[in-house]
Amino acid sequence: MPQSNLQMTQPASIRNQSVSRPAPFQRFQDWFNQADKHPQIREANAMNLATVSSAGLPSNRMVLLKDFSPAGFTFYTNLESHKGEDLKSNANVALCFYWEALGKQIRIEGHAKPVSPQDADAYFTTRPRGSQIGAWASAQSRPLDRLGDLTVKIAQQTTRFGVGPIPRPPFWSGFCVKPRAIEFWKRGKFRVHSRDHYSIWPNQSWRHTILSP
Amino acid sequence: MLALAQKDIHRPLRLHPSLVCHEVFSPMPRFDDWFQEVDLNKQISDARTVNLATVSATGQPSNRMVTMKDYDSEGLVFFTNPTSNKGQDLTANPKVSLCFFWEPLNRQIRIEGLVEFVSCEVADAYFSKQSRQEQVRAWVSEQSRTLDNLAQLKRDVERITQEFESLRIPRPASWSGYKVKPHTIEFMQREAHGLDTREVYQLAANSGWTRECLSP
Numbered sequence: 001m002p003q004s005n006l007q008m009t010q011p012a013s014i015r016n017q018s019v020s021r022p023a024p025f026q027r028f029q030d031w032f033n034q035a036d037k038h039p040q041i042r043e044a045n046a047m048n049l050a051t052v053s054s055a056g057l058p059s060n061r062m063v064l065l066k067d068f069s070p071a072g073f074t075f076y077t078n079l080e081s082h083k084g085e086d087l088k089s090n091a092n093v094a095l096c097f098y099w100e101a102l103g104k105q106i107r108i109e110g111h112a113k114p115v116s117p118q119d120a121d122a123y124f125t126t127r128p129r130g131s132q133i134g135a136w137a138s139a140q141s142r143p144l145d146r147l148g149d150l151t152v153k154i155a156q157q158t159t160r161f162g163v164g165p166i167p168r169p170p171f172w173s174g175f176c177v178k179p180r181a182i183e184f185w186k187r188g189k190f191r192v193h194s195r196d197h198y199s200i201w202p203n204q205s206w207r208h209t210i211l212s213p
Numbered sequence: 214m215l216a217l218a219q220k221d222i223h224r225p226l227r228l229h230p231s232l233v234c235h236e237v238f239s240p241m242p243r244f245d246d247w248f249q250e251v252d253l254n255k256q257i258s259d260a261r262t263v264n265l266a267t268v269s270a271t272g273q274p275s276n277r278m279v280t281m282k283d284y285d286s287e288g289l290v291f292f293t294n295p296t297s298n299k300g301q302d303l304t305a306n307p308k309v310s311l312c313f314f315w316e317p318l319n320r321q322i323r324i325e326g327l328v329e330f331v332s333c334e335v336a337d338a339y340f341s342k343q344s345r346q347e348q349v350r351a352w353v354s355e356q357s358r359t360l361d362n363l364a365q366l367k368r369d370v371e372r373i374t375q376e377f378e379s380l381r382i383p384r385p386a387s388w389s390g391y392k393v394k395p396h397t398i399e400f401m402q403r404e405a406h407g408l409d410t411r412e413v414y415q416l417a418a419n420s421g422w423t424r425e426c427l428s429p
Contacts, residue, residue: 048312050266050274058274059325060266060312096264096276109275134408134429141411144426150408185277191350192366197359210360 006032006045006065022206024182024198025070031104031184032068032097040101049075050094051086059086065095066123072176073108074115076123078140079171087112093177103187108179115174124168132166133157188213238422240398240414241286247322247400248284256317264312265291267302275302281311282339288394289324290331292339294387297356303328309393319403324395331390340384348382349373356387399427 007029035044045065052058059082067074073095077084087093095108115123124132137153144150184196193213198206252260259280266276275298283290289311294300303309311324331339340348353369360366399413409429414422 042316046314046316048264048266048276048314050264050276050310052268052272052274056268056272056306057308057325058266058268058276058310059323060264060274060276060310061323062312062314062321090272092273094266094274094276096278098262098264098278100258100262105278107275107277109273138408138428140428142428144411144428147410147426150428188363190346190370192363192370194363195360210363212354212356212358212360212366 006036006068022070023208024179024184024206025068027184027196028068028106028182031099031102031106035097035099035102035104038099038101041099044097044099046097047073047075048096048098049083050096051083052090052092053086054089059083065097066174067176072110072113072178074119074174074176076120076172076174078135078138079173080142081140084140087175093175095177105183105185107181107183107185108177109181110177110179112175112177115176117173120173121168123174124172125165129166133161135172136161136166136169183211238414238424239286240395240400240422240424241284243400243414244284244322244398247320251313251315251318251320254315254317257315260313260315262313263289263291264314265299266310266312267299268306268308269302270305275299282390288326288392290339290390290392292336292388292390294354294356295389296387300356300389303391311393321399321401323397323399323401324393325397326393326395328391328393331392336388336390337384339390340388341381345382349377351388352382352385 032044035041038044043064046062047065048060049063050058050060061083063075063077063083065073066076091112093110093112095106095110097104097106099105124135127135133154136157138150179200181197181199183198184194186194188194191213195211195213197209197211199209201207248260251257254260261281262278263281264276265279266274268274277299279291279293281289281291295304307328309326309328311322311326313320313322315321340351343351349370352373353366396416397413399411402410404410411427411429412424413427414424416422
């Protein structure tokens with residue numbers, strides 16, 4: 001089943017020109033589509049996000065890719081969560097998609113920039129109502145005394161909003177990761193994997209190299 | 214460290230004696246329980262595949278999938294070339310994190326800790342248990358260096374295979390083991406209602422492990 005319907009969005013400056021998209025983005029779209037159609041892959045847009053704390057300690061977890069374009073790769077989070085705190089002190093991040101059923105991996109390194117409030121609002125309105133209430137109810141990554149506390153908070157927020165529209169919480173938004181390097185890894189026979197590495201040059205053009213597996 | 218020679222590294226024993234914890238809150242027996250359960254799941258081709266995040270000297274993180282070759286009450290073991298990108302990161306900053314994601318079971322385990330090298334003897338013991346193909350591969354690749362073409366690499370594999378013929382293949386210095394000693398382990402389970410249950414264990418200096426639930 002096609003799950004995510006994620007298609008590359010293009011900034012107006014690119015959309016109106018007949019120039020082709022930079023190679024790594026076209027390739028990302030191709031691999032992503034393949035993963036998205038694969039019957040054994042439930043969430044092709046699940047990706048591992050690595051952030052770094054102010055003390056230099058990395059942490060990584062799965063998040064969902066919600067948009068991508070040559071401008072970058074977008075995800076959403078509670079800004080007061082562990083990753084939200086990390087991003088305040090170090091905007092450098094890494095992303096890793098691993099589609100085991102395809103034997104493919106895409107690794108991205110770059111810089112996370114907050115999305116505009118308008119973009120965050122627009123995405124928040126598309127979320128299921130339960131997720132919107134959850135965003136208000138859960139103090140992500142902070143201690144929870146009893147699991148029942150969360151149920152109570154969810155009930156409170158549900159009552160608070162009634163049947164009206166639910167606005168985006170001020171502590172909930174997104175980040176767009178502008179890539180500096182993208183690597184396409186494909187499993188090979190005898191562990192001779194292929195690794196295609198693209199890195200961006202100061203003039204914004206992409207340089208392609210093949211790396212030893 | 215475990216008595217590795219007696220252990221099938223691909224399928225660690227259920228509750229190895231070293232996993233019988235002395236501290237009430239050690240999370241490793243729980244890790245063992247989850248791992249064993251996942252390992253039996255037919256929908257998961259290799260439960261040992263884990264995302265490893267490292268940080269460069271300039272503060273840039275990078276992450277990639279690696280294979281956890283073993284674990285015990287002290288930590289988790291993986292192997293890599295110390296001159297690869299991740300090897301260089303580890304030399305500059307031994308702080309790492311690991312994330313197992315087992316989608317069919319809606320489970321995630323997140324680990325933060327410090328790496329240290331495993332001894333040469335232990336690394337040799339692991340290497341001797343690798344398949345011959347993997348042993349040959351360890352001699353060939355200059356991991357993460359630029360490569361003119363893949364055909365060259367394949368020719369090198371053939372050449373090294375012939376050179377060793379039927380001889381025992383020793384461990385190259387480029388195949389080194391690292392052990393992640395955790396100070397934080399989080400167990401995440403996606404529940405039917407869409408929210409996650411998150412339990413985190415943390416090791417505080419001199420006071421053992423503590424455990425708490427986090428908001429999803």
